[in-house]
Amino acid sequence: MNALTLAILTPLVTAVLCLFSLRSLTLQRFFGVAGMAVLLGVALRLMAEVGDGTIEVVRFGNWPAPFGIVLVADLLAGIMVLVSAIIGLAVAIYSIADVDARRVRFGYYAFLHFMMFGVCGAFLTGDIFNLFVWFEVMLISSFVLMSLGGEKPQMEGAVKYVTLNLISSSFFLAACGILYGQTGTLNMADLALTAREMRPELLTMTAMLFLVAFGLKAAIFPLFFWLPASYHTPPVAVSAIFAGLLTKVGVYALVRVFTLIFTEDVLFTHGLLLVLAGFTMVTGVLGAMVQFDFRRLLSFHIISQIGYMVLGLALFTPLAIAGTVFYLFHHIVVKANLFLISGITARYGGSFDLKKLGGFYAATPLLALLFFIPAMSLGGIPPLSGFFAKFAVVKAGLAGDTMFGGWATVLAVVALAVGLLTLFSMTKIWAEVFWKPAPEGHAPHPGNVPPAERFLLLAPVAALAALTLAIGFFPQYFFDFAARSAEQLLQPEIYINAVLGGTN
């Protein structure tokens, strides 16, 4: 069995094992962490197989494409699965100390792995309707994770999260149906071929339906309102994996369809993406400025960072797409890490409210350092990973070889300004939580958390911070992958030939 199939089977098997051991907390936690570790191994092997640019294809039931459903792993999919596995492992370890026994008994680990099952499936499928099914697997598990525990704020967030995501799914489904009606196929490679012979205006109309569907999941302007209303309500481990992964699955889907299928009327479709990217960056960062809840502030920053990724996709040059891919994996690591840290400060200081936290630099310099790394990376300070991600996207905007001329420059300037405001937000957290003296009666007490739990909370954070440093100090190595993946994405023929076997 090859790594591609294993990447989907591992989370499924783990989830089932967790369901079988619902009564035993220890067994569930063991399976929960071990399953993620195995997934990480599988993802590394998959990366080794597709890392040199080969595209792996698995045909369900050996039906030839485009008649059967195919699983396809290209470089982008490989990278995404690998980063997902890294975050999954970090969150699974963190969860041992963070998620309470009641939630574990109700199947927390099982649903975490069912969600990973959906996420990996979504990255690896080569069939647009199959992508819808994977999205649903991921969403239903995420609904459960969001509402598991049933606390009042959670339920308030869950109602909004579930409703808006279901509306987005119905758009996605309608788009699939209409696309099938027009082309008579659902295989993405075959769609890419058929789309070239369609009337561009009809194709663009369908593209807009997909833009709404994926845009809602990716939380781009003006479809992002569910995100800051819900991401700060579940346990920290859950918000961390949501913040890191779920919106990025939406971005991945956007990248996939807008590089493979909808590439006819690029001036309109990608022009629209360009405008939306600008608004997404600005509204996200402005929304964050007035927030004083740690996780709500970070939630708004997810939105603004999504803007950068969409900007790279919209500019549609090799450098820009490479920037998007680099941004994707940098952002998943950094953002999940910041959420995990917000959980630790809440455990030590008893609150997510920035005004009620303080004095952490004096109390735990190590945690301050661990926060400083991802926070400055998010703000784009060299030599951390965020700097190189922003650098690539902004440079692509200024390069002048895009189809948008002066507008690309405008957007690049906007991106720089938003970067500055992001840095401002991060220094706000730094000043409020770490720098200022603790408010009366709210001094942080690391001692409140038993040492074993403290280790479980800090270890994943430290590992992710180390990864951020590694990406920052050796960007060439990581950027090389991003650049080659962009090359693949911009030459759909490679993908099409791999899937359809060069018969066309």
Next chain:
Amino acid sequence: MEFLLAITIGVLYAAAFYLLLRRGVVRIILGIALLSQAVNLLIFTAGGLREGGVPFIAEGQTALAATSADPLPQALILTAIVISFGVLAFTLAMVHRADQATGTDDVDDLKGTDQT
């Protein structure tokens, strides 16, 4: 026939969005249910309507007759129905729990977590 179905789909969409814009949580759920039905009909119609033949391969033949309906949209709809059924069941349970936890079914009152 397409015309009639198009009108029906339009009415279903309109009703669904009207319900989604109401404040009562139960109405919103009914809206989601209607929306999934509208989408199913949309797939059915967009997939092309053909009179006559069920998509079975007749005895002695090796391929579908040209007059038979396309089976794929039907398969898509079947999958979509199963998924939307499961999701709807979950949503109802979730709303019940939300009602217990928050004591309201008015979405305008679900603002507790939005205060800064």
